[in-house]
Amino acid sequence: MAGQVPGGDSHAVGRIGELLRTHGLRRTVPRIAVLVAIEPIKGHLSVADIHQRLLEATADDAHAPDLATVYRTVTTLVEHGVLHALTVESGTTTYGLAKDAHHHAVCTRCGDVIEIPASRLARALRNARAASSFALSDEAGLTLHGLCPRCQNAQ
């Protein structure tokens, strides 16, 4: 199956196949291709970004899933808890892996969304809890704003 998946090496395809299986999902080429695109970035991508990456990873455009398929695939993966959605200020909805509790850093210039492991912000969350009396869990999802490395370099 690795040969049919845009951008997929056999290790990534095996790992992602296992992830789908634990969520009770069948391994289909579009599902694996979408996850192969998202997994290495440790952040979120919009449906358009995912589609673009699949096109770039495919020598022959005819074999990349089309935009509607990517959209449908992402929706299924969210419904089954493989991915989760985050809508950024521009109104764009982005998708990232739901596993491992994490928070998000959003670039205010280009909209890039990077994940920060929850463990790295545990102390900040404890302080925020104490200061606000809100019940904040590691899954509460803090969203931090700033400039991504690329946009910092472009300044």
Ligand SMILES: [Zn+2]
């Ligand atoms: Zn996320």
Ligand SMILES: [Zn+2]
């Ligand atoms: Zn940026």
